Amino acid sequence: MRLKTIATPTPGDTEVLVRVHAASVNPLDWHFLRGKPYIMRILSGMGAPTEERIGADFAGTVQTVGARVTEFKVGDRVFGSRTGAFGTHVVVPEHGAMTRMPHSASFEQAAAIGVAATTALQAVRDQALVRKGQRVLINGASGGVGTFAVQIAKIYGAHVTGVASTRNVDMVQGIGADRVIDYTKDDFTKGAERYDAIIDMVGNHELRALDAVLAPGGRMIIVGGPNDNAYLGPLTRSAAAILAAPVLKATFITFTANENQADLVMLRDWMQRGTLRSVIDREYAFAELPAAVTYQEAGRSRGKVIVKMP
Ligand SMILES: NC(=O)c1ccc[n+]([C@@H]2O[C@H](COP(=O)([O-])OP(=O)(O)OC[C@H]3O[C@@H](n4cnc5c(N)ncnc54)[C@H](OP(=O)(O)O)[C@@H]3O)[C@@H](O)[C@H]2O)c1
The missing domain is CATH 3.90.180.10 (Medium-chain alcohol dehydrogenases, catalytic domain)
Incomplete structure (x- = not known):
C-alpha cells in the first residue's frame, strides 16, 4: 500500500x-x-x-x-x-x-x-427472510457485519442468538442479542436449540452440523468463511453447499451484497430513530x-x- x-x-x-x-x-x-x-x-x-x-x-x-x-x-x-x-x-x-x-x-x-450494514440488512431481510418471532442465530456476532446483523434481526422482530468469544459477550448483549453463546465454552451445533435461520460470517462448522440445528424449512446464509483456500477462498464452502444440497434439509444460500441507495436510506432512518448504531x-x-x-x-x-x- x-x-x-x-x-x-x-x-x-x-x-x-x-x-x-x-x-x-x-x-x-x-x-x-x-x-x-x-x-x-x-x-x-x-x-x-x-x-x-x-x-x-x-x-x-x-x-x-x-x-x-x-x-x-x-x-x-x-x-x-x-x-x-x-x-x-x-x-x-x-x-x-x-x-x-x-x-x-x-x-x-x-x-x-456501508458494506457491513448493507450486507447484514440483505442477509436478514432478503436471504434469511426473517419474520417476527423467528429464532435467528448470528455466527460472528461481534464483527463488522455481525454487530449490524444482530441489531437488524431484532428490528425484524426475531429472537436473536449471537455467537461470540468471552471478551465480546457483554457487547453483543448490549446491542440487543437475547442470548449469547460463548464459542470458547459451547458449540451451538451441539445444543438442543433449533433456528429458523443462521447467518454465518465465520464458516467454522460442518454443513451437516449446521443443517442439524436448523428447524424444518430453515435457511442457512453463508456470508463469509475461512480464507484457507488461495484459489476460491470462502467460495469453497459455497461450492460444498451446492454439492451437498440433495442431502441437506435446510436451504443453504451464498450471497454477495449489493450496495445501493435505497438500503442506505433504510439504515440511515433506523440510526436516526436510535434503533441501529x-x-x-x-x-x-x-x-x-x-x-x-x-x-x-x-x-x-x-x-x-x-x-x-x-
Ligand atoms: N457476502 C458478502 O457480500 C460479504 C460482505 C461483507 C463481508 N463478507 C464476509 O463476511 C465475513 C465477516 O466480515 P466482517 O467484516 O464482519 O469481519 P470481521 O469484522 O473481521 O469479523 C471479526 C469478528 O469475527 C469474530 N470471530 C472470529 N472467529 C469467530 C468464531 N469462531 N465464532 C464467532 N465469532 C468469531 C471475532 O471475534 P473474536 O475475536 O472474539 O473471535 C471478531 O469480532 C468475512 O469473511 C467477509 O469477507 C461478505
Missing part, C-alpha cells in the same frame, strides 16, 4: 464530488489488495489490479455537484460506498450507493455503515492506514475499524 497524490477528480453532470472525512475498513479491502482468493482476479485484474485506489466505505461532505444533480447540494453530509474511499475525495453518481448522514451521527459512525472498535489516522488494514485482516475486530482523513 502506497500513498499517492493524484489530481482531484471532476464530477460529471450527474455525479457528486465528496470530501471524505472518515472511511471504514472491510475484509474486501485486503482481499483486493492481495488479489486473493485468485478467483477474484477475473474481476479485479489478472497480473496487477486494474483499479489502484482502494477503500469502499466513506462519510464526508459534498464539495461539488454536477450540472444535472438535484438530490444533493454543496455542504450536505453524506455517506456510502464507493471504490477509492481511502482517499480525500470520491466521485459518486447521484443515484449511486450514497445518501445523507443520520442527523446525530459523526462521520466515523456513518463511515462504518455503529459499533466502532478502533480509529486510525490516515497515515496509519496500513496498520488499520493489518488490524482488520487479523480477524479480531469488535465492530468496525475506522480511518480518519486529514
